[in-house]
Amino acid sequence: MRRTILPLMLFAPVPLLPAMSLAQQTQVYRHPSLNIAFEAPENWRQVPRPEDGLIYEVADPDDAVHVVLWSTTTEQGAADYLWKMADMKGLIVPDRPTPTRIGGSDAWVLNVPGYERNAPVRETLAVIPHGKSVEWPKENVLFIVMIWCPEEDYEQHKQRMEDILGSVRIVE
Numbered sequence: 001m002r003r004t005i006l007p008l009m010l011f012a013p014v015p016l017l018p019a020m021s022l023a024q025q026t027q028v029y030r031h032p033s034l035n036i037a038f039e040a041p042e043n044w045r046q047v048p049r050p051e052d053g054l055i056y057e058v059a060d061p062d063d064a065v066h067v068v069l070w071s072t073t074t075e076q077g078a079a080d081y082l083w084k085m086a087d088m089k090g091l092i093v094p095d096r097p098t099p100t101r102i103g104g105s106d107a108w109v110l111n112v113p114g115y116e117r118n119a120p121v122r123e124t125l126a127v128i129p130h131g132k133s134v135e136w137p138k139e140n141v142l143f144i145v146m147i148w149c150p151e152e153d154y155e156q157h158k159q160r161m162e163d164i165l166g167s168v169r170i171v172e
Helices: 017-022 078-088 151-167
Strands: 026-030 036-041 045-047 056-059 066-074 098-102 105-116 119-132 140-150
Touching: 036 066, 036 140, 036 151, 078 105, 078 119, 078 140, 119 151, 140 151
Parallel strands: none
Antiparallel strands: 026 036, 045 056, 056 066, 066 140, 098 105, 105 119, 119 140
16 A cells, blocks of 8 residues: 655645735724714825815825715705715716615715716715704705725725725714
8 A cells, every 4th residue: 555645735724815905904084174984994195185175085005995075064865965966976877876874874875987087987975964054954964975996996996995985984
């Protein structure tokens, strides 16, 4: 009887590259003047928005995924405002916004192709109602979240974008 001894290295565990990215450290990014925040990997940079100081935008180190947070007040409800905003941006939206929950709050979401900085992107737009305005009691306060990446890279970044949207929180 003949025995074959296989080298042990054939059975040694091999680390998988995607598993390494799961251990990536995250941090909380909070709008500087609004009570809204999200979680994403470390080392994202703020993108200057001199045209409107209330818009807070951050981008990943590769400038592939961007998250934009801002607020508005309107007499419209959240779903109607999101529908109107999509129309104003020239987005082709086949269906009304989808109701969901984000960070324990009611929200409405659209995930559609669009344009940012004259380039085709895939954007997730979400509106989260946040009560009535103190200054204008007839108006609703709405937090707006926009997460986008280049359209051709969407499949690569889709899960990250969904994770970021799921991490959005209203912080008091």
